[in-house]
Amino acid sequence: GVIRRMDGMVSEAIKLHSKAKGIDKNSVTALMELGEDYIAAEQFTNAVSVFQEAIGLVGRSLPPHIRIRDILLKTRNFKEAIAAQKRIVSIAPREQAQEERAMLVALTYEEALDKLAEGRFYDARDGFKSVLRNDGQFIPAYLKLAEVYERIGSTKNSIKTLEKGFKATRSILVLKALEMFLSARGEMDKVVDNYKWAKNLESNNEVIRLLLADAYVNVSNFASARAEIDSLNGSLVHTTLYHLIEGKIQHGENNIDQALDSYAKAREKEAASCLSFTCIACGGGSHEFSGRCKACGQWNALRAVLS
Ligand SMILES: [Zn+2]
Structure with missing residues (x-):
């Protein structure tokens, strides 16, 4: 049966494994293989009932529970996938329990994303909050929770969420989101305050100093912007943002030739x-942020890089 399945002859495999099951009703192996056949045939309801039969025989053994969860995940039935994952967490051996709890958090995040897409903002909010209660380092949940608050008209909570998110994760991405929320409201002074606050928390972070310089430039405080970029140790002087800030400072101080020179450099770096x-x-690299890596499927694994 396994050979037939591997050769792509799925209905043959189903016949053989059903036969094996008929011969020995207590064969967990026959059930598990039959379940794999049904998955290969995309007969997911049959697969789930076969794995449930296996659970009836082996009880607290993990593999059939995990296969059922994977099917529910594949068919994007997050509500039941979460229920299945809670059972997995409760029976997983200690060394595996942490990994399975992380999976439970990821599934809760996915379910909340679906609710957000359906416009069920309050359910989505509760979902993202639950993610963060279980894993305060889950960066995408801070970003999405802030988005939900914005959608339900509570910008104050968006900002509070992102401030809390930066304190917990020190993620530049969370800071950039905070900047976006504040500048959309035209509060450019608060963007400066925001980066000053972040710089106090992370005094050795060069990226934050560069972003602070950018915020200063946007409120025409060129002297403070100059002081910030002069304090950089050199690792960011080849970035697009550095050249742009340098150009804006020169521009602000009416040094047009130097400004044009810096803008040209920035353009070279693709602004x-x-x-x-x-x-x-x-x-893996990506130009777009996402809660889950498109290459390897890991949740909460993308980190921002300045280039
Ligand atoms: Zn990856």
Whole structure:
């Protein structure tokens, strides 16, 4: 049966494994293989009932529970996938329990994303809050929770969420989101205060100083912007953002030739996207942020990089 399945002859495999099951009703192996056949045939309801039969035989053994969860995940039935994952967490051996709890958090995040897409903002809010209660380092949940608050008209809570998120994760991405919320409200002075606050928390972070310089430039405080970029140790002087800030400062001080020179350098570095992302699980790069790495499937694994 396994050979037939591997050769793509799924209905043959189903016949053989059903036969094996008929010969020995207590064969967990026959049930598990039959379940795999049904998955290969995309007959998910049959697969689930076969794995449930296996659970009836082996009780607290993990594999059939995990297969059922994977099917529910594949069919995006998050509500039941979460219920299945809670059972997995409760029976997982100690060394595996942490990983399974992380999966439970990820599923809760996915379910909340679906609710957000359906416009069920209050359910989505509760989902993202539950994610953060269980894992305060889950960066995408801070970003999405802030978005939900914005959608339900509570910008104050958006800002509070992102401030809390930066304190917990020290993620530049959370800071950038905070900047976006504040500048959309035209509160450019608060953007400066925001980066000053972040700089106090992370005094050795060069990226924050560069972003603070940018905020100063946007309120025409060129002297403070100059002081910030002069304090950089050099690792960011080749970034697009550095050249842009340098250009804006020169421009603000009416040094047009130097400004044009810096803008040209910035354009060379491609001004359009200066933030990109790297996956801490697989090392893959991406120009777009997402809660889950598109290359390896790991949740909460993308980190912002300035280029
Ligand atoms: Zn990855």
